[in-house]
Every structure is written in structure tokens, then in C-alpha cells.
Amino acid sequence: QKRNTMHPATPKGIMTLLKHYAIDVKGMDCVIVGRSNIVGFPVARLLMDEGATITVCHRQTKDLASHTRQADVLVVASGKPHLITKDMVKKGAIIIDVGVNRVDGKLMGDVDFDDLKDIASYITPVPKGVGPMTINALLENTYELYLSHIKQ
Ligand code: NAP
Numbered sequence: 668q669k670r671n672t673m674h675p676a677t678p679k680g681i682m683t684l685l686k687h688y689a690i691d692v693k694g695m696d697c698v699i700v701g702r703s704n705i706v707g708f709p710v711a712r713l714l715m716d717e718g719a720t721i722t723v724c725h726r727q728t729k730d731l732a733s734h735t736r737q738a739d740v741l742v743v744a745s746g747k748p749h750l751i752t753k754d755m756v757k758k759g760a761i762i763i764d765v766g767v768n769r770v771d772g773k774l775m776g777d778v779d780f781d782d783l784k785d786i787a788s789y790i791t792p793v794p795k796g797v798g799p800m801t802i803n804a805l806l807e808n809t810y811e812l813y814l815s816h817i818k819q
Contacts, residue, residue, distance in 0.1 A: 673808055678710035680800030681742065681763055682717075688789065690740075690761060693718035698734050700724045700751070700777070701744035706765055710742055731755070743777040751778040753786060762790040765797050 674682075685692065697719040701707030707723060715721045724734050732755040735741055743751050744765035756762065766777030776793030784790055791797055 673811065674713060674804075675705050675709050676804040676808060677706050677744075677765060677797060677801045678713050679804035679808070680797060680802075681710055681765075682713050683804065684763070684791070684797070684800050685740075685761075690789070691717075692740055695719050695739040696722070696737050697740040697742065698722045698724065698738035699742045699744070700731070700735065701742075701746075701765070703744065706744040707742075710744070714740070714742075745777050747777055748775045749777070749779040749782075751783070753779070753782045756783060756786060758786050759788045760786075762787045763797060764791050764793050767793060767798065 692714055697714045699707050699711050699721065702723050702725045711721045711723050719740065722734050722737070724731055728734065735751060735755045736757055738757070738760055740761045740763070741751070741756060742763045742765065746766055746768065748766065748768040748770050762778055762783060764776035764778040764780070768775045768777070774794050778790070780790060780792055
């Protein structure tokens with residue numbers, strides 16, 4: 668069932684990105700690493716609304732790799748630099764790296780991009796992946812709120 672509410676910027680940006688590349692998640696196994704209120708939990712809800720089957724992992728998850736290896740779509744929002752490596756992902760997976768970590772003055776995602784870029788069918792870089800989509804969604808939300816305000 669579709670709900671008509673305003674969504675947090677990062678999950679909304681991720682959904683826009685998937686739509687842009689015509690990726691229909693219906694029936695796909697989507698694994699989300701992280702369950703925060705601003706990323707992991709709402710992106711799980713939005714993907715489920717689109718017909719995906721959802722697994723949400725967190726720090727108490729017993730065997731993270733056993734879940735991530737099942738993912739058709741893997742969304743990683745853990746805040747742990749390079750948590751996800753090649754051995755944890757199946758060939759052809761779609762990988763969305765939300766993480767932004769500063770390590771030795773350099774920005775780094777939660778996914779080891781170089782390790783994974785040849786086995787993923789799609790993979791977002793850090794920086795210049797999910798970050799700009801978040802800014803885009805934030806501006807959309809602001810504009811939609813403005814429109815709903817002037818309509819009142
Ligand atoms: P958060 O509130 O710290 O949540 C992190 C989540 O990851 C928690 O649910 C935590 O589990 C889980 N986690 C941490 N280590 C894990 C591990 N080793 N295995 C499995 N799960 C683990 O962080 P957040 O606000 O969601 O942000 C996550 C990352 O995304 C950060 O790097 C942040 O900077 C970045 N971010 C980027 C954007 C963007 O626009 N690109 C926007 C927002 C956030 P527990 O719940 O068990 O603690």
C-alpha cells in the first residue's frame with residue numbers, strides 16, 4: 668500500500684536513483700545494513716512499498732555476510748569504512764553505499780568500491796553517489812513543503 672507522506676531525504680534520493688536507472692525492485696531481495704531512523708529503517712520501508720523482500724541487518728546480526736550475500740540490492744548505511752568487501756556480495760548485485768567516513772582526511776564509503784566494482788552490476792561511489800541525491804531530495808522536500816504551505 669502506497670502512503671502519501673514526506674520521506675527522509677537520503678531514502679528518497681536512493682529511490683529516485685533506482686527509478687532513474689529503471690531498476691524495479693519488485694520481488695528482489697533487498698538487504699539493508701543499518702536501521703537508523705534517517706536512513707536504514709525508512710529505506711527498508713520504501714523498498715518494501717515497491718514490492719521488495721527486505722532484510723535489515725544491524726550490530727546484533729549474527730552473520731552479516733550470510734545476509735549480504737543473498738542481496739539483489741544491498742544498501743549499506745553503517746558508518747563503518749569498507750565494512751563490505753568482495754566476499755560478502757554476490758555477482759551482479761546492485762550496491763548502494765550510503766556511508767560517508769573521513770579516514771586520514773579522505774572520504775570513504777562503507778563499501779570497498781575498488782574491490783567490488785567488477786562484480787556489482789551497479790555501484791554508487793563515495794563521494795558523488797548518494798550524497799548529491801540526498802541534496803536533491805532535500806530541495807524537493809523543501810519545495811513540496813513550500814507548495815503545500817502556500818496552498819493552505
Ligand atoms: P547510525 O545512526 O550510526 O546507524 C548506523 C547503523 O549501522 C546502526 O543501525 C548500526 O547498528 C549499524 N551498524 C554499525 N556497525 C555495524 C556492523 N559492523 N554490522 C552491522 N550493522 C552495523 O548512522 P546513520 O545516520 O544511519 O548513517 C550511516 C552512514 O551513512 C554514516 O556514514 C553517515 O555519515 C552516512 N550518511 C550519508 C548520507 C548521505 O547523504 N550520503 C546521509 C545520511 C547518513 P545498531 O542499530 O545495532 O547500532
